[in-house]
Amino acid sequence: MITKIIQEELIQKAKKYVEKGDSFVIVTHVSPDGDALGSSLGLYHFLTAYGKDNVSVIVPNAFPEFYRWMPGAKDIVVYEKYPDFAEQLLHEADVIFCLDFNDPKRVEKLAGPLLAADGRKVLIDHHLNPADFCRVQMSYPEMSSTSEMIFRFICRMGFFSLLNKETATCIYTGMMTDTGSFTYNSNKPEIYTIISELIKKGIDKDWIYRQVNQVYSESRLRMMGYMLYEKMKVYPELRTALITLSAEELGRFHYRAGDTEGFVNMPLDIKDVEFSAFLREDKDYIKISLRSVGDFPCNTFASTYFNGGGHKNASGGEFHGTLADAVARFEQGLQEFNPKKF
Ligand code: 5GP
Numbered sequence: 001m002i003t004k005i006i007q008e009e010l011i012q013k014a015k016k017y018v019e020k021g022d023s024f025v026i027v028t029h030v031s032p033d034g035d036a037l038g039s040s041l042g043l044y045h046f047l048t049a050y051g052k053d054n055v056s057v058i059v060p061n062a063f064p065e066f067y068r069w070m071p072g073a074k075d076i077v078v079y080e081k082y083p084d085f086a087e088q089l090l091h092e093a094d095v096i097f098c099l100d101f102n103d104p105k106r107v108e109k110l111a112g113p114l115l116a117a118d119g120r121k122v123l124i125d126h127h128l129n130p131a132d133f134c135r136v137q138m139s140y141p142e143m144s145s146t147s148e149m150i151f152r153f154i155c156r157m158g159f160f161s162l163l164n165k166e167t168a169t170c171i172y173t174g175m176m177t178d179t180g181s182f183t184y185n186s187n188k189p190e191i192y193t194i195i196s197e198l199i200k201k202g203i204d205k206d207w208i209y210r211q212v213n214q215v216y217s218e219s220r221l222r223m224m225g226y227m228l229y230e231k232m233k234v235y236p237e238l239r240t241a242l243i244t245l246s247a248e249e250l251g252r253f254h255y256r257a258g259d260t261e262g263f264v265n266m267p268l269d270i271k272d273v274e275f276s277a278f279l280r281e282d283k284d285y286i287k288i289s290l291r292s293v294g295d296f297p298c299n300t301f302a303s304t305y306f307n308g309g310g311h312k313n314a315s316g317g318e319f320h321g322t323l324a325d326a327v328a329r330f331e332q333g334l335q336e337f338n339p340k341k342f
């Protein structure tokens with residue numbers, strides 16, 4: 001038995017939109033991760049199985065190659081590539097689902113067209129402090145992933161029988177990636193009840209693991225070796241580690257989107273390192289990724305110093321300036337926010 005987490009009134013309102021709507025758009029956050037794609041494609045396959053034939057997933061920008069295998073991934077509309085088409089879809093949509101983000105800012109340039117669209121908007125998300133921009137807001141930060149919420153949403157509408165293998169595969173991918181393959185944020189027993197149901201729907205969880213985690217290029221592995229050997233700075237007295245990679249260094253290893261995925265978690269393998277940061281020089285800004293174990297609030301650190309946010313143990317942000325200045329800001333933050341004190 002799975003407990004009823006999502007408020008009944010919200011389920012019934014959204015169910016009405018599902019029943020009555022003809023055209024649907026599903027939107028998720030910039031630089032979509034496994035949960036963003038898993039929840040969006042999971043809902044996409046469900047709505048299709050329900051009989052809706054005008055369903056689109058729109059993402060603000062490209063997603064990593066290692067998610068291309070996901071069923072339906074080829075049909076995703078990338079706003080950066082096809083802005084006019086995406087805006088037309090949004091404009092014509094009866095219902096718009098906003099998945100895995102809590103604020104229109106998280107879809108960047110898509111925010112304008114999203115807010116301007118007249119369709120009924122439904123938020124399904126697990127980030128703290130959602131902005132009020134959807135008619136129906138299902139915001140449950142205690143959930144390990146938005147994909148798990150999609151499972152619950154489908155079941156609570158009474159449509160478990162329509163949850164097919166494609167939907168199940170996408171939902172599992174999101175649940176797996178947002179919990180580091182069930183190594184954090186994953187102690188709730190119901191997660192495993194849900195996985196058991198997904199396996200009964202025919203998913204191959206071992207195969208999914210390999211598609212996501214074991215498909216890297218040789219140069220990615222070599223970059224990882226370089227990063228660990230040359231570029232990881234440990235501050236033992238602060239229980240902290242910092243990784244930086246410049247654009248030049250990324251170029252040396254033929255960097256492609258997704259290649260540095262997981263790097264930020266690695267320093268946490270060191271005994272007594274409880275806070276890890278990764279600063280990567282992207283085209284327009286320095287991308288910041290933060291991770292912690294225990295009570296250190298990465299999200300507060302990200303919002304205080306890097307105009308970002310996220311979860312207690314996984315957050316991110318941006319810095320506009322040089323990599324050296326970003327490091328200086330990080331070190332200043334460490335002085336004020338000593339992880340040892342948490
Ligand atoms: P990642 O390090 O994998 O890019 O991001 C980890 C988590 O931090 C994301 O799931 C998201 O919740 C949050 N996050 C990452 N970048 C940003 C950002 O620029 N702004 C905000 N508000 N949150 C971010």
Ligand code: MN
Pocket residue numbers: 035036100126145146178
């Ligand atoms: Mn998520």
